Amino acid sequence: MICAPSLLAANFVCLEKQLTTLQNKGITWLHYDVMDGYFVPNHSFGADILKQIKAQFNFVYDVHLMVSSPKIFIEFYKSLADVITIHIEACNTIEEAKTMIQLIQSYGIKAGISIKPKSEVESILPLLDEVDLVLVMSVEPGFGGQVFMMNSLEKVKELKTYKDKHQSKFMIQIDGGVNKDNGQLCKEAGVENCVVGSYLFQDLEHRIQEFQ
Ligand code: DX5
Ligand code: ZN
Secondary structure, eight states: OOOEGGGSSSOOOGGGHHHHHHHHHHHEEEEEEBBBBBSSSOOOOOOHHHHHHHHHHHOOOEEEEEEEOOHHHHHHHHTTOSSEEEGGGGGHHHHHHHHHHHHHHHOOOOEEEEEEETOOOGGGGGTTTTTTTEEEESSSOOOOOOOOOTTTHHHHHHHHHHHHTTTTTOEEEEEESOOHHHHHHHHTOOOOOOEHHHHHHHTTTHEEEGOO
């Protein structure tokens, strides 16, 4: 299972040191949360910060767009991201979501679709053969440090069953409240990529290996 540390939980006073630690310990993905204050009641980072990080570090940059108008943000991140994930709840129709996914992929970037805790897998079924990644939110998006919702594992199992049956390419990712214990359950349920924020950064040196 790939571990994608969430930059949101980093200590920005010693960011360079923490990113170096991640890189030296073999972490390959970096999860980058983008918030607009509308889709979620919070703000995080703009694209310039990712530009600076990318100039110095070599990660797979996994941009999670928690925004109401993904199109504008896809343009901001198209030269920086390796993966861009949008939310199904930010799209008015499934066709709109499909257009966004195609737009992301047209830039040579992997496209992900995410569902919030109250959304069902069913809401993204027509997209499962198009996307490169499906992100199951295991907390309400917007803030780090929340408690993992166990029922998100049911959605993971549902996705895993679909994936096996259809030999789909999408990677199953989970985000929110992941720690050592539920991380193991995620893996067993079929998660291939787990985003870990506060739990990891509370004791970076020791906890990285818990996810390797
Ligand atoms: C929440 C973000 C997450 C968050 C995860 O809205 O999408 O990526 O940073 O942090 P933890 O692991 O602390 O829940
Ligand atoms: Zn996220």
